[in-house]
Amino acid sequence: MQRESGDGLSYPAQLQEVLSAAGVERPVLLGVGEDAWAFAHSDSEAIRIFPELSVEFVEELADMYGCLGEHQFSFECPCVYEVRTCNDIPYTIEKKLPGRPMPDVCRTLRGSPRRQVLQGYMAAIAELGALKIDGPFGGLIPSSVWSTSDTWERFLQHELEVSAEQMLSRFLEAVPDFGDLVSRIESSIRDTLRWDSTSLVHGDAYPGNIMVDDAGRIVSVLDFGRHSLLGDPRLDVAIAIELTDVIDEFTQDDTEYLRELVDEEMSGPWRALSAILLANQLRGDERIVRKCAASLEEAGDKF
Secondary structure, three states: OEEEOOOOOEEEHHHHHHHHHOOOOOOOEEEEOOOOEEEEOOOOEEEEEOOOOOHHHHHHHHHHHHHHOOOOOOOEOOOEEEEEEEOOEEEEEEEOOOOEEHHHHHOOOOHHHHHHHHHHHHHHHHHHHOOEOOOOEEEOOOOOOOOEEOOHHHHHHHHHHHHHHHHHHHHOOOOOOHHHHHHHHHHHHHOOOOOOOOEEEOOOOOHHHEEEOOOOOEEEEOOOOOOOEEEOOHHHHHHHHHHHOOOOOOOHHHHHHHHHOOOHHHHOHHHHHHHHHHHHHOOOOHHHHHHHHHHHHHHOOOO
């Protein structure tokens, strides 16, 4: 059963029950992520509902956001005020963050203002990566999609092995030398992809999770969680560029400009590695899998 909401849309009854319990009678949708639905709770607060996840996971998120809140960024990050449940469905009351999603803003921008946003995007990812957090390499919270390890190299090696095995049959047709390419990535992990610091890696910093104000400034970064990890922030850059390339509001010129803003090596082993890891994590999305296969072909000529 679905009921009509304040924004004219219909939502499942279980969401409406949670919203009613939280005092939201005519909900206005703010966004839908991989794990949660976000609605306006008041002018300054939002409510996020996690219909398929455990309260333990949501408490892990709240603890992680509390850790991030101890650090000063030039933009805002989520701030959870309270974790609640309704009919065993966990939800949070959070600060309502400023800005509009980066794709919505860029849809109407051209030239220098558009490039300003793209520059700010890469700068925000770099700012996150400057934060060092004590812990093992890999998944930041216990419910992470990533494994953990005592070194970055072992972590990458494990994730590459698992992802390559999972994606082998789907990549072989588009990338006949897939096995050789994986071997070359393994060599790069032992050489140019080495990293010693447990830096913050968002893991899902695609443009939809980047909020921009009317002046083109990055004002909020959303949706840290199961994909967040500790390690080399260059992985964040590589994943972000791959995901930008499949969003309709961005062009091939935008993607090439982002690559120009980062190190040359991002076009080689990092691009190939991130394509394999990303394809495995999002293997249910055929469009992304095809995009990652194309990236593998192009990256294979760069190293």
